[in-house]
Amino acid sequence: xxxxxxxxxxxxxxxxxxxxxxxxxxxxxxxxxxxxxxxxxxxxxxxxxxxxxxxxxxxxxxxxxxxxxxxxxxxxxxxxxxxxxxxxxxxxxxxxxxxxxxxxxxxxxxxxxxxxxxxxxxxxxxxxxxxxxxxxxxxxxxxxxxxxxxxxxxxxxxxxxxxxxxxxxxxxxxxxxxxxxxxxxxxxxxxxxxxxxxxxxxxxxxxxxxxxxxxxxxxxxxxxxxxxxxxxxxxxxxxxxxxxxxxxxxxxxxxxxxxxxxxxxxxxxxxxxxxxxxxxx
Numbered sequence: 001x002x003x004x005x006x007x008x009x010x011x012x013x014x015x016x017x018x019x020x021x022x023x024x025x026x027x028x029x030x031x032x033x034x035x036x037x038x039x040x041x042x043x044x045x046x047x048x049x050x051x052x053x054x055x056x057x058x059x060x061x062x063x064x065x066x067x068x069x070x071x072x073x074x075x076x077x078x079x080x081x082x083x084x085x086x087x088x089x090x091x092x093x094x095x096x097x098x099x100x101x102x103x104x105x106x107x108x109x110x111x112x113x114x115x116x117x118x119x120x121x122x123x124x125x126x127x128x129x130x131x132x133x134x135x136x137x138x139x140x141x142x143x144x145x146x147x148x149x150x151x152x153x154x155x156x157x158x159x160x161x162x163x164x165x166x167x168x169x170x171x172x173x174x175x176x177x178x179x180x181x182x183x184x185x186x187x188x189x190x191x192x193x194x195x196x197x198x199x200x201x202x203x204x205x206x207x208x209x210x211x212x213x214x215x216x217x218x219x220x221x222x223x224x225x226x227x228x229x230x231x232x233x234x235x236x237x238x239x240x241x242x243x244x245x246x247x248x249x250x251x252x253x254x255x256x257x258x259x260x261x262x263x264x265x266x267x268x269x270x271x272x273x274x275x276x277x278x279x280x281x
Contacts, residue, residue, distance in 0.1 A: 011048035015041045039120065039131065046138055064185045068150040071188070071235050072158055080234050083152055084159035087228045091161065100225045101169040108192050111218055115199045123206045129251065130202045136247035137198060141191050141240060148185035153230035160230040193237035194244045196222035 018041030025034035076082060090096050112134070119127045153162040164170040172184050196219040203215040226232040 009048075011044050015044035015048055017041075018044060036120065039116075039127075043116070043131075043134070046135060049142060064148040064150040065154060067148075068152065068155055068187070068233075069158070071149070071233050072152065072155065075234055082159075083227050083230065083233060086224075087161060087163070087230055088159070090228050091163075094167070097163050097228070098167055098169065100229050101164045101167060103221065103225045104164075104192070104229050104231060105169065105171045107218070107222070108195060111199050112195050115202055119202060119206055126202075126206045130198075130206070132251060133198055133202075133244075133247050134195075136250060137194050137240075137244050138191060140243045140247070141189050141194060144189055144239070144243075145186040147188070149188035149236075150185055151187040151231050152233055154184070163229055164231075187232055188236050189240035189243060190226060190232040190236035191240065192222055192226050192232065193219070194240035197241060198244055 018037050022034045022037030022041055025031075025037055028034075072083075090100070116127075116130065116134070119130050152158070152160045153164075154160075156162075162170070164172075200215045200219050203212050223237060226237070227234070
């Protein structure tokens, strides 16, 4: 599968261009266009940072496989289902495996972009809440990902298979000099899981359509896909959900704080009206 993902340099340059265009549109009194370009630039800058984190780490990648081994061993000790068993159940069905690989590669960004565009165009008042949740959640995930952790598919001795590579559908570049590509060592936490749940929550909260509950299928499918393709452990998704919950909690706390300050300030006093001198007859 061809990897059409932008590099961090290209994404960063495009982000700067969009932000500049947004500023220009605002100065030309085109607020709607300026707002759209600004938001696109912000999200593309976040994507550029995500790409960059995939190439850098605060710690050596030498122990990324050891950390993955520890996660798998700990999950089994806690009685969680073995992800390798889930993958083995679908291996006899190549069509299912290939479909899972495509879903993993394409729907992650496609659904999030579609949700952000929909909220921006149709429900502008709720856009800031959704966008801020994306930024906070992704930023914290990126901070955690500075500690490299290998995905399950890099543990063949544990029973996992790199099905994307096996079917020629991998979106990752080849290793250099036999070394694992650093961009693949950001399995913990799973941004795939965080984003799919975030998108579903946004649709359910913002929309009033009875059909909105169908969006729940996206996180259910995504969790199944990341497991059977051996791209993430259960723990990767659970940590991502905790981070997402903290992002919601932070925004709720900030709103309550603003409301409390507003109540403490009290109603603004009306300006005094100067009294006219009485008219003498």
